[in-house]
Amino acid sequence: MLTDELYEETMDTQTYQIIVSSHQKSLRLDRFIAESIPRISRTRVQLLIENGHILRNGRVIDKASLKVTPGDILTISIPQRRPLAxxxxxxxxxxxxxxxxxxxxxxxxxxxxxxxxxxxxxxxxxxxxxxxxxxxxxxxxxxxxxxxxxxxxxxxxxxxxxxxxxxxxxxxxxxxRKIEKYYLALVWGSITPSSGVILDPIGRDPSNRKKFAVVPDGKDAETRYKVLADLDFLSLVRLRIITGRTHQIRVHMAYSGHPVLGDSTYGGRTKKLKSLKPRQREKAVQVLDCIHRQALHSYEMFFDHPRTGEPIHVRSNLPRDMCEVLEILGYNGESVC
Structure with missing residues (x-):
C-alpha cells in the first residue's frame, strides 16, 4: 500500500459536489466525505481541508470536526496524484x-x-x-x-x-520452494543437538502485533540448522529455511533459547549477559560493541536459471561486523569472510 509520502499532486483536479440529504444523521465532516467518495481516507480528507480544497455552501471549511447538516452543499476539489519517481x-x-x-x-x-x-x-x-x-x-x-x-x-x-x-x-x-536458501547466524549459547529441524508454527505475537512468535494457530514454518562452530558462549550456525515466514529464523532461534546475537526485538541484545560467567561477560560486551543489528546473513542460494535452466550457485561472504565477532572469538573454521 502506497502512503501519502510517496505521491505528488498534479495540476489536474477532480471535483465532487454533494448535497446532504434531509435524512442524513449528524456526522463529522471528514467522516461523511470519506464515506461518500470512493477510495478516499479520512486522513486524506483532513489534508484537503487543511489545504482549503473543501467548501460548504460556498465557504472554505477549516475544521474537520464540523458536523454536516441537511441541505449543506459540499464542494470537494481533489488534486490528482501520481507516484513519485x-x-x-x-x-x-x-x-x-x-x-x-x-x-x-x-x-x-x-x-x-x-x-x-x-x-x-x-x-x-x-x-x-x-x-x-x-x-x-x-x-x-x-x-x-x-x-x-x-x-x-x-x-x-x-x-x-x-x-x-x-x-x-x-x-x-x-x-x-525451488530455491535453496541458506543463512549464517551468530546465536547465543551452545546448541544441542548440533543439527536438527525446527517445525514450530509462526504467527503474530498476541501481546505485540509488531512482532512474530511461535503460536499454536500460526502458519507452518520449517527451519533446518547445523552448528558450524561452538564459540564458547556463542555458536555460528548455518540455517536453511524451507518456508519463508516473516522473521522466521529470528523467531525460531529465540524460541529454542538461542536468540540471534544483537537482535533486540527477540532478546538477542543484552538479555543473555546475566547468565554468562565473568570471563565470558567481558568478551560478550566486546562482541556487542561490534554488532548493532541482528547477526544474520543471507549466505548462499542454489537455483536453476529462469531462462536457460542452468544450475546457479551464488554466495555472499559475511560483512565486516560479523567477521570482527568471529575474530574476537578466535574462529578458525571454514572461510566465510
Whole structure:
C-alpha cells in the first residue's frame, strides 16, 4: 500500500459536489466525505481541508470536526496524484552475479530494500535504478526488479530481475520452494543437538502485533540448522529455511533459547549477559560493541536459471561486523569472510 509520502499532486483536479440529504444523521465532516467518495481516507480528507480544497455552501471549511447538516452543499476539489519517481542513486553495489536476466547483490546491513514511507532514498532499488539499464516491473512501481526481500538489518544475498519473464519465473520458484536458501547466524549459547529441524508454527505475537512468535494457530514454518562452530558462549550456525515466514529464523532461534546475537526485538541484545560467567561477560560486551543489528546473513542460494535452466550457485561472504565477532572469538573454521 502506497502512503501519502510517496505521491505528488498534479495540476489536474477532480471535483465532487454533494448535497446532504434531509435524512442524513449528524456526522463529522471528514467522516461523511470519506464515506461518500470512493477510495478516499479520512486522513486524506483532513489534508484537503487543511489545504482549503473543501467548501460548504460556498465557504472554505477549516475544521474537520464540523458536523454536516441537511441541505449543506459540499464542494470537494481533489488534486490528482501520481507516484513519485524512484530516484536513481549512485550507491556502490557488491555484485555477486549478473547476466541479462538477473543481478545478485550482497546487500549490506542497514540498507532498506525498496522505497517506503520514511525511506524514499538510499534503498537497494535506488541503487539498482542507477546501475541497471532495465529492471522488471512485475513487483510494482516502487519495487522494480525486487523478487524477494531481506530485513533492513539482515545482510547478504538478494536476487533482482531485469525483465518480467525472469521475475515471474523466479517468483514461481520462490513460491514452490525451488530455491535453496541458506543463512549464517551468530546465536547465543551452545546448541544441542548440533543439527536438527525446527517445525514450530509462526504467527503474530498476541501481546505485540509488531512482532512474530511461535503460536499454536500460526502458519507452518520449517527451519533446518547445523552448528558450524561452538564459540564458547556463542555458536555460528548455518540455517536453511524451507518456508519463508516473516522473521522466521529470528523467531525460531529465540524460541529454542538461542536468540540471534544483537537482535533486540527477540532478546538477542543484552538479555543473555546475566547468565554468562565473568570471563565470558567481558568478551560478550566486546562482541556487542561490534554488532548493532541482528547477526544474520543471507549466505548462499542454489537455483536453476529462469531462462536457460542452468544450475546457479551464488554466495555472499559475511560483512565486516560479523567477521570482527568471529575474530574476537578466535574462529578458525571454514572461510566465510
Amino acid at each position: 524512484v530516484e536513481p542513486e549512485m550507491i556502490p553495489l557488491q555484485i555477486v552475479y549478473e547476466d541479462d536476466d538477473l543481478i545478485v547483490i550482497n546487500k549490506p546491513p542497514d540498507m532498506v530494500v525498496h522505497p517506503a514511507a520514511g525511506n524514499r532514498t538510499g534503498t537497494l532499488v535506488n541503487a539498482l535504478a542507477h546501475y541497471c539499464t532495465t529492471l522488471s516491473t512485475a513487483g510494482g512501481y516502487y519495487r522494480p526488479g525486487i523478487i524477494h526481500r531481506l530485513d533492513k538489518d539482515t545482510s547478504g544475498t538478494i536476487i533482482a530481475a531485469k525483465n518480467d519473464v525472469a521475475h515471474n519465473e523466479m517468483a514461481r520458484k520462490f513460491e514452490h
